[in-house]
Amino acid sequence: MSAEASVVSGIAGRYATALFELARDNGVLDQVASDASDLGNMIEGSDDLGRLLRSPVIAAEDQGKGIAAVLEKAGASEMISNFVAVVAQNRRLFALRDMVRAFHTLLAAHRGEVVAEVTSAKSLNDDQLAKIKAELAASMKTDVQVETAVDERILGGIVVKVGSRMVDSSLRTKIQNLRFAMRGVE
Structure with a gap:
């Protein structure tokens, strides 16, 4: 194989x-x-x-x-x-x-590229996609193909998955983290 x-x-x-x-x-x-x-x-x-x-x-x-x-x-x-x-x-x-x-x-993989899955709360325009692709290519030091998905449940921001790595800068996650942090304050 x-x-x-x-x-x-x-x-x-x-x-x-x-x-x-x-x-x-x-x-x-x-x-x-x-x-x-x-x-x-x-x-x-x-x-x-x-x-x-x-x-x-x-x-x-x-x-x-x-x-x-x-x-x-x-x-x-x-x-x-x-x-x-x-x-x-x-x-x-x-x-x-x-x-x-x-x-x-x-x-x-055959072409030596990396596939990044980008999820956002609303559709990204071409300019936003180009910026994301450029940032990912610079940080990964290789060609990056971007696949997009829309998930309104994340409320805002983006979630980027590359292989087994994930960067979650969604508003939903930030709110969940704030809720968790506030539990200890009570």
Whole structure:
């Protein structure tokens, strides 16, 4: 198994590793990466698609046909379409979003990049993302790919995860820390 494969694990990791190695060996890594990004965005952006992928009551064949139609309409490559068909046949579509994330982790490791997950209370604009990416690249001394998520529960600030490290500068955490500190004052 390649060195990149050691950075992911579980069901998603095994499938992502298979897709990554197949794409790399066939010289279509960039195309598959683009298709995987599109697929991830479709899953994140559509509640209906998410329900289709996670529902245990929908037959595997119907799930496969549904996701195949979505991929065909999106113009996905044959490799990503075949990969998703195998995932559907094996009743693993519920883990497809994690497979896409694991694939991107493998791709980043292969390219010598680091993936940072940035969570904020509201969507970040391009200028804010560029500043965060520049700061992370300077501190990590390597190229950084930023994946964003929005979680209104953090109230404000950001949470940055890089590998097993996390920097939590969210307002929610600061309030929780203040509550904890105030308990000792009573």
